[in-house]
Amino acid sequence: MEEIDNKWEMYFPLFINFIASIGSFFITLMVIPGLKSTFLKANLFGIDMNKKIGNKIPEAMGVVSGCIFITTLFMFIPVPFKNYLTENENFPHHEFVELLAALLSICCMLLLGFADDVLDLRWRHKLLLPTIASLPLLMVYYVNFNSTLIIVPKPLRSWFGFSINLSLFYYIYMGMLAVFCTNAINIYAGINGLEVGQSIVIAISIMIFNIIELNGVLHKAHQFSLYFIIPYIATSLALFKYNRYPSQVFVGDTFCYLSGMTFAVVGIIGHFSKTTLLFFIPQIINFLYSVPQLFHFVPCPRHRLPKFNKENEKLDPSTVVFKKTELNFIGRFIMSIFRNLKIVNWQEDNEGIVTCNNLTLINFVLIKIGATKESNLTMILIFVQILSSITAFFIRYPLASVFYDV
Incomplete structure (x- = not known):
């Protein structure tokens, strides 16, 4: 009976998250066409250089899918904690803080990405901003876990032992992960649908990995990751419909930053940052x-x-x-x-x-x-x-x- 209760506690929030994600998919599909003219009036547009006729295409539309993604997560916040709302003594504050810190980091990158699309920031700012946005996440990781041990591969254990404590260098690595994820998608772009397409494949890969590991020792961490990845995939699929060839909208740096920080967030809090890099x-x-x-x-x-x-x-x-x-x-x-x-x-x-x-x-x-x-x-x-x-x-x-x- 206890096992059934644990399964219900795990899968019920994921079911609600999935249903909410379906709703966010259709909302994104409906909202994007209606906002195209608004972005054009605000002079947020780009010219499609890979077409015979260079039409004006609404730019930075990643902010639309990003806002719907964030809103979905905001509305989802109470669901994983519904059983604790009347039991203040047992409330998992550390999990609640993790969720809020993750949302804060993603929100920061959504804002900074849109600022980049509007202000056309320099490259040194593009390297600095993800570092700043990842600080809340790293602080929560430090307070809740502070695990900086890495397991040494078998062939090297005779020299270095079973594990190495990287201490501060591990936090530097995680901060650099956030910088890399955001900018790596940004520089691997330039043709219709590529930014969103590659991000969807990475997100689906992370989702599959989380599902495989859902019954493992760190099932809570992978459950947490799925809370973010499922609505991200839903809103990105809707955005891809308009961004694929021939593009009706451009996603801008906003989407690249949002995607990179989302992947970094789930990798760090989910304790699979090295696996994230494999994707x-x-x-x-x-x-x-x-x-x-x-x-x-x-x-x-x-x-x-x-x-x-x-x-x-x-x-x-x-x-x-x-x-x-x-x-x-x-x-x-x-x-x-x-x-x-x-x-x-x-x-x-x-x-x-x-x-x-x-x-x-x-x-x-x-x-x-x-x-x-x-x-x-x-x-x-x-x-x-x-x-x-x-x-x-x-x-x-x-x-x-x-x-x-x-």
């Missing part, structure tokens, strides 16, 4: 590939979007042109490695003028498969994201047993 394999590859331009070892234009060919309506890799003498030692060294690995399209004339593709995973795929229609390119990249998630599950389960006692 970011394409984003990690894109970041590493982009490093020379992001840190200006190689000239970096403002936009690194694929180049639209109006004749065949296909996308080609975009390029950057510079003098080879502009590269410093680090730039020359990195690009020589990339050239030897044949992962860049490098053309150099007799006068030392270099034409090189912009260093993004999107352009790299175009180099390998050739000119492609935008809709097809988006589907290819989302398929790559799905394959990466399958690889992540293989690493997390069968392969992990080789290195850890699982």
Whole structure:
């Protein structure tokens, strides 16, 4: 009987969360079309550069799905604690504070992301803001858990022992996780539907992982994660309907920041931050590939979007042109490695003028498969994201047993 009560206590809030998420899906579907004209009047729009006719597209519409997502969670707050409302002595204050801190961090990023879309903040601000927004979450983690131990892989235990206490460095890692998740989605973008598509795949992967672990030792943490991920998937699916090719709305940095912070929140509070990173394999590859331009070892234009060919309506890799003498030692060294690995399209004339593709995973795929229609390119990249998630599950389960006692 006690087991049945525990199951009911676990699944009832998830059932209510699922029903509320269905409602948020349909609300998002209805609200977005009605607000398109409002955003255009406020001059919040972008030009779709990958179309023959560059129409004005409402920008920063991620704030709409984000607000509905947050509202759904606000209304859901009492549900997990309904059994404790009349029993103040046994009320799980630590869980309540976790939920509020997580919501606070996500709300901060929703606000800061919209501010970025409106004010066009500089990159140094984009790195600083997620760090600040993650502080409430890290403080709650410190007060409630303060667990900074990591298990050492089996082959290294003879040197380092079974575990290592990272102390302050673990908190630095979690803060950097929030920065990476928000910006990794932001720089892996530029074609219709990619930002939302990749985020949905990551969210569904996290949801599947949580469901698998729901009956494990940390079932409470994974239950907590599902409270956030299910309504996020619902509102994002509705947004994807309007953002997929041909886009009727652009999601803006608002959605990228909201998504990244949501993934960081569930990873940190759910105690699976390392597993969360496994679902970011394409984003990690894109970041590493982009490093020379992001840190200006190689000239970096403002936009690194694929180049639209109006004749065949296909996308080609975009390029950057510079003098080879502009590269410093680090730039020359990195690009020589990339050239030897044949992962860049490098053309150099007799006068030392270099034409090189912009260093993004999107352009790299175009180099390998050739000119492609935008809709097809988006589907290819989302398929790559799905394959990466399958690889992540293989690493997390069968392969992990080789290195850890699982």
